[in-house]
Amino acid sequence: MPEELAHPAPEAMELGAIFAALADPLRRQVVLTLAAEPGAVIPCGGFALPVAKATRTHHFRVLREAGLIRQVDLGNGRTNRLRLEELRQRFPALVELLLAEARRPPG
Template sequence: MTTATSPRHIEHPAREDIRLGPVLHALSDPIRLRIVCAMAHGRGEAFSCSYFALPVTKSTSTHHFRVLRESGVVRQTYQGTAKLNSLRRADLDALFPGLLDSVLESADAEAHRERPHPQ
């Protein structure tokens, strides 16, 4: 007899299964990078998917969160009916030292360059 997987169980790669290629792919998309930057500035908080005001449809947003989760960049958990997302900073820092900080610093610098400057 086969037991159905609980809809509350969300699959994540174990730390040792996280690979650089999928992490870089996940971080290469501007929407996903925006999500990761917001989470990093949240200093360890967990955020619901609806917290992020994204310029995409709900189904596209779901896709982006799935890519982040399957690559090992975020962990998703349920709290009641809300799906919460947290950055797997400790795992990423242990596997790829300095990568996340470098990506976040570069994203911040790029965002600063793109803002209009007073003349």
């Protein structure tokens, strides 16, 4: 049975923690990938991150603890989705900025 990990409530999300999480380019890539397809649920291995598994785990934990993503533990892996509605409730302008950045062509 899937187990849900601890996630901050929207009112407990802190802007500083969100900015710190987004400051790293790999974590920002994860968030923008999820924002490009609102509602998408992607396993941790579904992101092309050029780092070791332990580092990847760290990046996902930072994103989860900041409140940017919701992770569900499936036993042999975890899925990730952007907490779009919760973020929209707490920081509406930030969500629109993320969505606009996700739609922007690379380069």
